[in-house]
Amino acid sequence: MDISTFIALKKNYVARSVANELIVVPLTNNVAQMNTLYTLNETGKFVWENVQPDSTIDNLAQKMTEEFDVNQATALGDIQKFLDSIQTKLTK
Amino acid sequence: MSSVKLEIAEFIVELHSQYSINLEQGFIPFAIDSSEKSADVLLDCHLFDQLHEPETKTEVFDSADNNCRFFKIYKTADSLYFEIFDQENNSQIQQIGILSADFRHWDVYCRADGDGGITPLRYPLAPIIMQYLALQHDAIMIHSSCVTDGVTGRLFSGFSGVGKSTMAGIWNKQGYTVVNDDRLLVRLQNGKIVAYNTPMYYADRPKKALLNEIFLISHAPQNRKQQISGSAAVSKVMAFCIQNNFEPVFIEHNIDVISKICSSVKVFTLGFVPDNDIVDFIINN
Numbered sequence: 001m002d003i004s005t006f007i008a009l010k011k012n013y014v015a016r017s018v019a020n021e022l023i024v025v026p027l028t029n030n031v032a033q034m035n036t037l038y039t040l041n042e043t044g045k046f047v048w049e050n051v052q053p054d055s056t057i058d059n060l061a062q063k064m065t066e067e068f069d070v071n072q073a074t075a076l077g078d079i080q081k082f083l084d085s086i087q088t089k090l091t092k
Numbered sequence: 093m094s095s096v097k098l099e100i101a102e103f104i105v106e107l108h109s110q111y112s113i114n115l116e117q118g119f120i121p122f123a124i125d126s127s128e129k130s131a132d133v134l135l136d137c138h139l140f141d142q143l144h145e146p147e148t149k150t151e152v153f154d155s156a157d158n159n160c161r162f163f164k165i166y167k168t169a170d171s172l173y174f175e176i177f178d179q180e181n182n183s184q185i186q187q188i189g190i191l192s193a194d195f196r197h198w199d200v201y202c203r204a205d206g207d208g209g210i211t212p213l214r215y216p217l218a219p220i221i222m223q224y225l226a227l228q229h230d231a232i233m234i235h236s237s238c239v240t241d242g243v244t245g246r247l248f249s250g251f252s253g254v255g256k257s258t259m260a261g262i263w264n265k266q267g268y269t270v271v272n273d274d275r276l277l278v279r280l281q282n283g284k285i286v287a288y289n290t291p292m293y294y295a296d297r298p299k300k301a302l303l304n305e306i307f308l309i310s311h312a313p314q315n316r317k318q319q320i321s322g323s324a325a326v327s328k329v330m331a332f333c334i335q336n337n338f339e340p341v342f343i344e345h346n347i348d349v350i351s352k353i354c355s356s357v358k359v360f361t362l363g364f365v366p367d368n369d370i371v372d373f374i375i376n377n
Binding site: 019020026027037 | 157322324327331343347348
């Protein structure tokens with residue numbers, strides 16, 4: 001999933017930090033999605049909390065290198081891996 | 093003018109009407125006489141013909157499944173507007189409930205009973221009222237059963253059909269008190285976690301239990317349990333809460349309350365065989 005799709009889908013969810021992870025719950029107008037909620041690990045939490053409407057994957061990765069002990073290439077890989085892993089969940 | 097005061101989960105629910113207020117049998121044990129306790133939520137109850145429809149309302153939530161329609165929620169300029177459907181004749185509106193913006197006042201509209209009185213709390217309105225009361229406090233409502241020996245309270249939650257009532261029945265046969273086997277209101281009270289029953293379609297006295305353990309249950313070929321914590325525990329418990337997730341603040345409230353509960357109470361996943369051995373298994377493992 002690309003970052004702009006993620007930004008658009010993210011608006012339909014509410015996230016709350018619990019310990020080092022993030023719980024993500026869909027806003028919904030019916031009972032069907034009540035049990036559809038996710039927990040995100042550290043990378044997912046970082047992306048979720050730091051992504052802005054105008055974010056690119058490159059500037060998110062840059063920000064990640066400033067906060068964690070990772071290089072740009074690793075950060076890019078981790079972010080893309082997160083976006084791919086969450087695609088199925090957010091587009092259900 | 094008639095008035096009724098109910099104490100449910102240590103919340104005071106006060107009803108007023110110009111008509112005689114009838115209570116279904118499940119509510120009668122929760123009625124109190126005390127004039128000292130002030131209301132946590134007030135209900136003014138009327139007949140349908142006294143309803144003034146709001147000029148505009150926007151549908152925000154539809155509580156229906158494949159089998160039944162329970163209620164619809166609309167937003168108006170300054171309230172939430174609930175259409176509650178008759179559970180026996182699902183095309184018919186049974187009550188209209190209008191909840192004020194501060195969630196402390198309901199106007200309830202319904203039909204007259206044969207005796208000229210009204211029964212404003214007919215299911216499913218009462219659980220809805222408790223659910224929105226819980227949103228104003230450190231409290232949640234959850235699909236679950238709960239048993240206690242007076243010291244240790246254990247709550248069993250899971251999807252429909254996983255054995256919540258069966259589990260409660262097994263413990264009951266061994267002398268434990270069943271707080272309820274379907275729906276609990278859980279509150280944080282002075283640092284303690286307390287599970288309460290709420291009025292059901294049958295009469296039962298008000299009960300509560302200090303909660304020590306939560307089990308997220310499923311059927312399994314043999315008994316097994318595993319403790320979980322942190323976000324895993326919170327998200328799994330939340331999945332079984334009674335919730336209308338059309339407002340971010342509702343979701344945030346529930347996550348925050350469940351986080352507090354899960355930091356005080358042990359949470360386990362439990363696969364179980366539905367026989368008497370599960371009691372010893374839980375106590376001894």
